[in-house]
Amino acid sequence: MTDAIRFLMCAPDHYEVDYAINPWMEGNIHRSSRDRAAAQWQQLHQVIKDEAIVELVEPAKGWPDMVFTANAGLVLDKTVVLSRFLHKERQGEEPYFKQWFADNGYTVHELPPDLPFEGAGDALLDREGRWLWAGYGFRTELDSHPLLAKWLDMEVLSLRLIDSRFYHLDTCFCPLTGGYLLYYPPAFDAYSNHLIERRVPAEKRLVIAEPDAVTFACNAVNINDLVILNQASDHLKRQLAQVGFRVRETPLTEFLKAGGASKCLTLRTTEPVLLDHHATVAVESKTIQLQGHLLDSGLMNRALDSIVENGGSFKVLNFDLGTERQSTSQAEVRVSAPSHTVMEDIMRQLIDLGAADLPAETHDAALEAVPQPGVAPDEFYVTTIYPTEVRLNGRWVRVQDQRMDGAIAVTQTADGAIARCKLLRDLNPQEQVVVGIDGIRTVRNPESRAQRNQGEEFSFMGAGVSSERRVELVVEQIAWELRRIRDQGGKVAVTAGPVVIHTGGAHHLARLIRDGYVQVLLGGNAIAVHDIEQALMGTSLGVDMNKGLPVRGGHRHHLKTINTIRRCGSIAQAVEQGVLTKGVMYECVKNNVPFCLAGSIRDDGPLPDTQMDLVKAQTDYAEAIVGVDMILMLSTMLHSIGVGNMTPAGVKLVCVDINPAVVTKLSDRGSVESVGVVTDVGLFLSLLVKQLELLTSPYPAIATV
Numbered sequence: 001m002t003d004a005i006r007f008l009m010c011a012p013d014h015y016e017v018d019y020a021i022n023p024w025m026e027g028n029i030h031r032s033s034r035d036r037a038a039a040q041w042q043q044l045h046q047v048i049k050d051e052a053i054v055e056l057v058e059p060a061k062g063w064p065d066m067v068f069t070a071n072a073g074l075v076l077d078k079t080v081v082l083s084r085f086l087h088k089e090r091q092g093e094e095p096y097f098k099q100w101f102a103d104n105g106y107t108v109h110e111l112p113p114d115l116p117f118e119g120a121g122d123a124l125l126d127r128e129g130r131w132l133w134a135g136y137g138f139r140t141e142l143d144s145h146p147l148l149a150k151w152l153d154m155e156v157l158s159l160r161l162i163d164s165r166f167y168h169l170d171t172c173f174c175p176l177t178g179g180y181l182l183y184y185p186p187a188f189d190a191y192s193n194h195l196i197e198r199r200v201p202a203e204k205r206l207v208i209a210e211p212d213a214v215t216f217a218c219n220a221v222n223i224n225d226l227v228i229l230n231q232a233s234d235h236l237k238r239q240l241a242q243v244g245f246r247v248r249e250t251p252l253t254e255f256l257k258a259g260g261a262s263k264c265l266t267l268r269t270t271e272p273v274l275l276d277h278h279a280t281v282a283v284e285s286k287t288i289q290l291q292g293h294l295l296d297s298g299l300m301n302r303a304l305d306s307i308v309e310n311g312g313s314f315k316v317l318n319f320d321l322g323t324e325r326q327s328t329s330q331a332e333v334r335v336s337a338p339s340h341t342v343m344e345d346i347m348r349q350l351i352d353l354g355a356a357d358l359p360a361e362t363h364d365a366a367l368e369a370v371p372q373p374g375v376a377p378d379e380f381y382v383t384t385i386y387p388t389e390v391r392l393n394g395r396w397v398r399v400q401d402q403r404m405d406g407a408i409a410v411t412q413t414a415d416g417a418i419a420r421c422k423l424l425r426d427l428n429p430q431e432q433v434v435v436g437i438d439g440i441r442t443v444r445n446p447e448s449r450a451q452r453n454q455g456e457e458f459s460f461m462g463a464g465v466s467s468e469r470r471v472e473l474v475v476e477q478i479a480w481e482l483r484r485i486r487d488q489g490g491k492v493a494v495t496a497g498p499v500v501i502h503t504g505g506a507h508h509l510a511r512l513i514r515d516g517y518v519q520v521l522l523g524g525n526a527i528a529v530h531d532i533e534q535a536l537m538g539t540s541l542g543v544d545m546n547k548g549l550p551v552r553g554g555h556r557h558h559l560k561t562i563n564t565i566r567r568c569g570s571i572a573q574a575v576e577q578g579v580l581t582k583g584v585m586y587e588c589v590k591n592n593v594p595f596c597l598a599g600s601i602r603d604d605g606p607l608p609d610t611q612m613d614l615v616k617a618q619t620d621y622a623e624a625i626v627g628v629d630m631i632l633m634l635s636t637m638l639h640s641i642g643v644g645n646m647t648p649a650g651v652k653l654v655c656v657d658i659n660p661a662v663v664t665k666l667s668d669r670g671s672v673e674s675v676g677v678v679t680d681v682g683l684f685l686s687l688l689v690k691q692l693e694l695l696t697s698p699y700p701a702i703a704t705v
């Protein structure tokens with residue numbers, strides 16, 4: 001027997017699965033056998049007694065889970081941090097454990113009442129005593145970790161649990177003598193796995209597979225070279241034997257029904273203090289403010305979800321709910337993250353949602369010089385579509401040329417600092433770039449519920465993707481909007497792919513251009529080639545557009561078309577020379593509607609008008625959409641995504657594609673201004689033209705195509 005090692009256990013006199021507070025309990029309520037549980041507990045008790053001293057705490061009636069003493073608290077030397085149970089079903093255990101610790105001469109630390117921490121279930125000492133592994137995600141709150149570090153004067157490494165079956169750290173993670181670690185990696189998020197791998201060398205990591213994980217092989221008691229557990233596969237036994245551990249299986253099936261095994265049933269009360277350990281913890285916290293229609297716009301949910309999904313935790317400190325229909329709400333949220341890196345990831349997303357630091361805690365944005373032309377400093381802030389402001393010299397400065405996936409370049413002038421969104425390739429060493437997350441905020445439009453819901457144009461569009469049966473309604477609304485923009489002298493851009501031509505949409509699109517509904521056309525080589533092929537030869541990629549059948553020798557039409565335009569010099573010259581007399585490109589030339597054709601690796605020819613320098617093509621696109629009110633994205637994933645990335649918030653986007661995934665990707669910009677229409681583009685254009693005709697009917701009829 002090892003006299004120095006002591007454990008605390010609690011007899012299962014009142015043990016029962018009485019409620020369900022973890023997935024193991026579900027379906028097992030009142031299904032455990034008290035006699036079998038008693039026998040299994042006795043056997044475990046004996047196995048441990050053979051190796052160490054076991055002390056007992058008196059079981060209390062009405063608290064069936066008290067048998068799981070691992071959750072009494074976390075002990076280090078003569079100090080204990082008492083558990084604060086998350087669930088009320090276990091909170092009644094706290095005074096009994098507190099009494100036992102006090103009676104046995106421990107200094108007891110208690111967490112604030114609203115800060116859950118479930119003891120040695122969620123906090124495991126590295127068996128070399130170098131640091132404390134602390135879990136969070138289900139039962140224990142991340143904010144308890146800094147207090148553990150302070151009270152125990154120890155480094156705390158925070159690990160996030162993501163599989164509800166492994167709701168406590170000790171269900172999937174077991175530090176062993178000699179710096180070994182038995183664990184089940186899928187129970188942790190990527191950041192935590194990375195942290196584990198950095199701290200524990202590969203040869204000391206004993207990874208278990210799911211079948212062992214679900215029989216609670218990690219919920220083991222380790223005493224020197226002995227590992228006591230419910231059950232282990234032959235493979236696991238061999239794995240442990242190879243690195244010098246003896247395995248002792250002792251069945252604990254009755255306790256598995258409540259989600260616990262040998263480790264849960266014991267609390268080691270002799271954890272030695274190492275003299276050279278120090279209190280450090282990577283957990284960071286900060287308080288942010290959110291403002292707007294936080295509930296009905298879903299902003300609050302999205303903000304809190306993004307904190308948790310990224311590995312942080314939160315506490316809502318204040319929520320001031322706007323009481324009138326029009327009034328906005330305000331919230332103050334304390335955000336905690338297990339490390340600075342995770343905090344930065346979380347804050348970047350919160351900034352995109354319009355979150356800001358509390359005024360008293362706001363700093364200037366951090367700037368770093370551009371290290372070389374076209375290269376940003378490593379930690380540069382990546383811009384979004386939303387209007388952004390950065391705090392420079394104590395003043396909020398609006399970022400110009402807003403677009404997504406850029407950096408914020410700052411230049412100092414006599415009149416103050418100027419901030420601009422720039423693509424990486426355009427950065428130059430005279431500029432500084434905003435890095436980190438301080439002093440950056442995005443300005444979200446706090447439109448009211450009424451504004452969002454009133455029956456005006458596009459009010460329906462917040463819902464995103466439209467199903468087939470809604471297409472006609474959507475088209476009607478788009479027609480109204482196109483009409484309004486045209487009548488007010490606004491600007492509409494169309495990005496279109498060759499499918500527009502194949503589906504018979506060419507003459508409808510040509511009509512829209514001729515009637516003044518389109519102010520700029522963006523596409524690639526194909527839309528122009530197919531359109532001109534149809535205009536010159538009546539086929540699109542060799543298919544007769546009237547009969548829908550391939551024509552003899554039709555495959556040559558495509559290249560002949562390209563050749564014809566190349567001979568003319570350009571599309572405009574082909575129109576001028578009377579070679580091209582109809583179609584989409586013809587109408588663009590005739591109506592002075594500028595077009596940009598961006599090249600791609602697929603392109604045949606290309607046409608002389610196709611810009612094969614992609615950097616130049618991107619610049620042309622960006623210039624073409626300046627001041628645009630609406631963009632119609634018609635069946636081209638490539639060009640639509642390209643345009644979407646350079647479009648700031650506030651521009652209405654209509655994405656038409658037969659593939660819902662493409663539509664969702666383009667519409668899902670967190671912006672109420674975008675809508676997706678899942679339908680055939682030819683059908684969409686014909687409906688749109690028809691709808692515009694109806695709108696125009698009180699006026700002189702539009703010439704038919």
Ligand SMILES: NC(=O)c1ccc[n+]([C@@H]2O[C@H](COP(=O)([O-])OP(=O)(O)OC[C@H]3O[C@@H](n4cnc5c(N)ncnc54)[C@H](O)[C@@H]3O)[C@@H](O)[C@H]2O)c1
Nearest residue numbers: 497524525526600603604635636637638657658659680681
């Ligand atoms: N010969 C050529 O030069 C040639 C030929 C084809 C494409 N290209 C070039 O390749 C690049 C990519 O071409 P892309 O934009 O056509 O391809 P893309 O894959 O980016 O987009 C095509 C989109 O059309 C959608 N679609 C298909 N049928 C549809 C229908 N009936 N109604 C609505 N949507 C439908 C698809 O779901 C897809 O999202 C472009 O630059 C284009 O110019 C060149």
